[in-house]
Amino acid sequence: MSEPAQFTCPVPLAVKDRIVLGHGSGGKLSAELLHEIFLPFLRSPTLNRLDDQAVVQVNGSRLAFSTDSFVVKPLFFRGGDIGSLAVHGTVNDLAMGGATPLFLSAGFILEEGLEIETLRRVAESMGRAAEAIPIEIVTGDTKVVEKGSGDGLFINTTGIGLVPDGVHLSPLLVRPGDRVLISGPIGDHGIAILAEREGIEFATELASDSAPLHGIAAAILAASPEIHAMRDPTRGGVSSALNEIAARAGVGITIEETAIPVREEVRGACEMLGLDPLYVANEGKLLAFVDSRAAETVLDAMRRHPLGSDAAIIGTVTGAHPGLVLLRTPFGTTRIVDMLPGDQLPRIC
């Protein structure tokens, strides 16, 4: 019988010469790409802040500026489609900086063979979504690539918004004692997409939460000036958003598992597929980091808004364990909530 000393183990792998899907997951691989490739070459102090939106001064006004590309599959899903998602996604990035969204651009990359009717439905949906906000799509571009060079339809949107006087939001303002609020149940978008794609029958009633967040953001900012930062936890889910804030602000965050709202269908699908809702994408939820004295006021304001009726306080910012997000289980034990190295799911936003 052999003894353990003789047992062996695989060699390390250092294949880093190609893009893999995980680079687009919003997790650690995405962060590596930013820090090793883009930031050193692009050399912008504003970009280096790595906020969801850039806030720049123009003639005394503070403009919020953000861009996002949408490659979701399937193009149409319960609760939305790539068109409405492309409007909501960029509007939400602006809104998380406290900005009032003003104008959007839209760039389309179409694959040869795409049905015109599909494009018509997407454009119609974009128009409807923009009108509801309201935001005007003022410029655009269309390119067609050969069959096989795209996947039907990709959309990029870029948005400009105005940050009102007196609104200052930044991860750097987050400090120990702040409470962490979420505007509603998590994981709906990611699981709705997955259910659509994989045919998970018990979750077929579930819809994506895709929605514009500028209204609820404005409502809570009006309710209290003590909101320090906001994030919409899209790719990589709540966990990635919390980890980003913890790292940027140099603080720790502790969340309570029992306080985090998750729909039954989402919990069920996650159990079945071995996923954790904390890592699943949302497209209509916001996280707010609020001074503890104002937390109840902000929670009330969230709950009064139609998009925030199930809002909850889920955790606290702490000076202990800087950079680390911990979750307290119902058993009173704690565990780490990490940023995933790559994808938990195939691409979903």
Add this chain to the structure above:
Amino acid sequence: MKYLDEYRDPALAHRLVAEIWRTVTRPWVLMEICGGQTHTLVKYGIEELVGPRIELVHGPGCPVCVTPLEIIDQAIAIASIPEVIFVSYGDMLRVPGSHSGLFQVKAEGGDVRIAYSPMDALRLARENPRRPVVFFAVGFETTAPANATAVWQARREGLRNFSMLVSHVLVPPAIRLLLESKAGRVQGFIAPGHVCTVMGYQEYEELAARYKVPFVVGGFEPLDLLEAILMLARQLEQGRSQVENQYARSVSRSGNEAARRRMQEVFEVTDRNWRGIGPIAQSGYRLRPEYAGFDAGKVFGVETVTAPEPPECISAQVLQGFKKPLDCPVFGTRCTPAGPLGAPMVSSEGACAAYYQYRRHAAPVGAQS
């Protein structure tokens, strides 16, 4: 989810913990075999609740972790062939082979797809009659019935473009190896509930009798595991070495006979190399000769691909419960889920990855916020 919540009730959990503490009069070392159980124990911090009187060490029951390097290399060779649609459980994609991984193959243009069931691969074979579809059949006895059924069905339908790269492993031979090792310190085992759902637990009765060590067939929820720990603690304190069944809502003594018949029809027992552990006699399944036409290793002529595994990390000791992930000098520094040195850091069921994900804050921090 109501059904699951009953097995996660904090009040009941604390009652079980108190009962465990009342029962034990000295420290005991227990091992859970299955990676799914490891994941639950680490995720819910159950070690914190029952330690230090009960020490939990983690067994080799992570199929992704123990799939041997040469099989990964064979998978990579097949997946790299143009025209092949290579279908795998998601976790296998990140496992490093000798020089590459399936994710790299995909990035370089290989058609590698993630499936939740071998039936998805079968469907792809029907839909793409001109392309070879290969399913990567890994796992313990748990996934064997579904994989066997897929091959059986393919043969019945005459799906000639479907094949399977089989690397099935069996639990009892690995436990025997652990029990015969001089370095072994495990005093009781939580037997794998899903494996026993298929296999029953007669095999474990032989092990219990021969090695005088107790087994409790356990489930996968926190209360399942706490109850299994309590049952083991009682056996150990009373000097018994029997097989008891905590997971009776799923497991019977004789298991699922229909599933086993299908497995026996398609698979035969073979020697198998375990990654990080080495060869274990009669510890795996391969396709029977009459199913050779569905054996991807033979179909694509990659059976001769071999790969030596140079000594590098301590995963062998971790997989056998001799050491814990936190004992490893490169844990969390040179070895992380993004850049794994050893297989237990790859799958979420691997002990190292579970520790990295949930417990690398070694000191308790519950009171800090």
